[in-house]
Amino acid sequence: MSSESEKETVEKKTEDAKLTADKVSEKPTPAKKPAPTKEEPELPAFEKGIADKIVEKFGEKTTITYVKPDRVGIKVGRDDVHEVAEFTRDVLNYDHVDSVSGVDYPADKEIEVVYHLSSYTDPTLSRQILEVATRAPREDDPIPGNDATRLPSLRDIFYSVEFHEREVFEMLGVYFEGHPDNRRLLLPEDWADLPPLRKDFRNKGR
Amino acid sequence: MSSPTLPPGLAIQKADERIMTLNVGPQHPGSGHMRIIVQIDGDYIVACDPDPGYVHRGEEKMAEYRNYVLNIPHLERPVIHDSCNILYPYVLGAEELLGLEVPERAKYIRVIASELNRCVYTQYWLAIYGIFLGHSTMFMWPAGDRELLIDLLEKMTGARVTHSYFVPGGIRNDLPANFEDVCLRQVNYFEKRIKEYADVFYENPILISRTEKTGILSREKAIGLGTTGSVLRASGVDYDVRKKEPYDVYDELDFETNVMKSGDSYARSRIPWLDMMESCRIIRDALQKMPKSGSVRVKLKPNPKGALGSVYKRVESGRGALGCYIISDKKPEPYRVKLSVPSFRNLIALPQLLIGEKLGNMPSVYWSLNYWPVEADR
Amino acid sequence: MLKDLITPQNANVFVGKLGDILEKAIDKPLGYAINWGRIWSLWPVHIETACCSVEFGAASSPRYDVERFGIIEAFGSLRQCDLVVVQGTITRKMAPRLRLVYDQMPEPKYVIAMGACAITGGLYFDSYNVLPGIDGILPVDVYVPGCPPRPETLIQGCMLLQEKIKRMKARKFV
Secondary structure: OOHHHHHHHHHHHHHHHHHHHHHHHHOOOOOOOOOOOOOOOOOOHHHHHHHHHHHHHHHHHEEEEEEEOOEEEEEEOOOOHHHHHHHHHHOOOOOEEEEEEEEEEOOOOEEEEEEEEEOOOOHHHOOOEEEEEEEEEOOOOOOOOOOOOEEEOOOOOOHHHHHHHHHHHHHHOOEEEOOOOOOOOOOOOOOOOOOOOOOOOOOOOO | OOOOOOOHHHOOOOOOOOEEEEEEOOOOOOOOOOEEEEEEEOOEEEEEEEEOOOOOOOHHHHOOOOOOOOHHHHHOHHHHHHHHHHHHHHHHHHHHHHOOOOOHHHHHHHHHHHHHHHHHHHHHHHHHHHHHOOOHHHHHHHHHHHHHHHHHHHHHHOOOOOOOOEEOOEEOOOOOOOHHHHHHHHHHHHHHHHHHHHHHHHOOHHHHHHHOOOOOOOHHHHHHOOOOOHHHHHOOOOOOHHHHOOOOOHHHOOOOOOOOOOOOHHHHHHHHHHHHHHHHHHHHHHHHHOOOOOOOEOOOOOOOOOOOEEEEEEEEOOOOEEEEEEEEOOOOOOOEEEEEOHHHHHHOHHHHHHOOOEHHHHHHHHHHOOOOHHHHHO | OHHHHOOOOOHHHHHHHHHHHHHHHHHHHHHHHHHHHHHOOEOEOOOOOOOOHHHHHHHOOOOOOHHHHOEOOOOOOHHHOOEEEEEOOOEOOOHHHHHHHHHHOOOOOEEEEEOHHHHHOHHHOOOOOEOOOOOOOOOOOEEEOOOOOOHHHHHHHHHHHHHHHHHOOHHHHO
16 A cells, blocks of 8 residues: 555545444434433334334344435444344344345444345335445455454345345345355456455546 | 466366367457356366456556546446446435535436437347347347437437446536437337347347346346346346336436346347336436436536545446445545446356256347446456 | 570579579559458457447447458357457456457458557556456557447458558568
């Protein structure tokens, strides 16, 4: 890494810190506590019901990041994500994954993997998207597959994540434990650089 | 399938002397821009490993360097013949982050452009499907009729395929004078033409014998694999984002979704054709209900900054539900843009469908997935 | 006359030069005939590399009907092809395959670079996985600009290639 890119990462770190700080301040609405005063009437009832069910079951293990019309976002620790996913499938009737996106947060030294769950079979959920986010530790000098950046795979719960998780593995270097096929998917076979969607990987000329 | 260290070409191990490994693509008339590694036992496929990525251009990374408006041209390139639809979720998401309210007339024009584009996409897909099945007439007819709608889109947007028509806050320019009449006339003629495809293609006994009962995807599997669009609806799941989560003005328009139960290649090839007729209906309805005048775009500040937060929007494209996940951190450039594309989601069904199928059925099964490799690779 | 010219002493020299003499005599008409044949049977390899293939397909549609120029007929095997139309972006994964395809084709072979991405990288100039043009891997005969080029532009590019072949020395490849 050159000094220039280091400078850039430092810059970004400060901004990311800001970002996370804002997020924390925005995060409140824990549907668990019926305390918040002004945001209470805005919360859509059905979505709040979903959030309440999750919080009721898992309590402290999950955080509700937002409740918007048709969208619920939750955040889960990496040890509990498997359990939570099983709960969403069996009890909440979400049956497939729309998308799996990896997001790099160098300031937190973490990589977030976001699952967007949706349902075909339950007509009440047809508008809904449940966002399950979980984070893996990030290493500055990654060796994809052989470092601490690991998460449990959800493939045994939602079969549809198979290719998505392979994509996240090569794009961000998150190894999915329990995934039977952690191979490269889109990048060339001889790719030897950093995983390209990490923030410290810069496109040429940028 | 095997150990993760092997490169894709070697991943399938030789189990038996009888088994032969075939590379289909990337230079192959029946593969498009991708490679499918199949293992065959005699004439039957026993293993299949799709290898996409030949057109992976790093759109998602590029989107992190450009602001919300500059992202438009390159984000539509993955499916240039469906460019309005692939931009749709991105533009909807950007509008929510930038806090823009779209004028009513722009919403209707967007719907018209999006439906025209769906027809243009489906016609191209149908033409290639004809070629894949060795049916040259079915290449010529859709490829020729498609040009009618391209003419319309060219009048609207100024470009044949890469429109860049949707911008955050509305559309780029208003309709040209007299567009409604021309559009109605062309669309009516187009609908008459596509109805004729039934005789030459869909009721053709050769086509039926080649596609019926091949590559059957059961309802449970279609749901479990998370397939979308025509693949899902051909398996008997009535799910269309336009109906289930209407965006813009789709809730005011009159249309139906098409569902078939059999889940074979024939059903998958028929659903997009039926959808085109619904698109014609939507266009006519939208032309009627559209406000005749009014602004089509709200003014956008130069280099607008997105609000803090994330947004996940989805629309129904020519291939299925297309989602866009944008994370913004109060900067002109999005922090992360993720396109969840239907082709990529449908690709997972390919090994399931091909195993146990004859090699000769591979092109028909593969293309019936409504798969566009460039989009899947991004 | 001829008898006088060819003596036993210089017969060998004469036979050695026979090729050159013949070539000089029939080079032009033969070359013309060979080039004429090549011009009207430019068959492209079936390799799609990116989104320009949509417009490539549209060029064969009834409206544009590119086959009336004897070019770009949809064709199967690359052993019988003599034209590569590089339809857009070449990624790092595709580049070795493209070169492999080119190497397997019989001589003579021509290359058309279609679209901005194939010429310079185009819109994807800063992408990590896209080559900045295909000049580094293939010798290009004709550049067809556009993003994507209209079918008319592609047809014009093919006709330029025909013009170019007309002026080429056919002998080089006989």
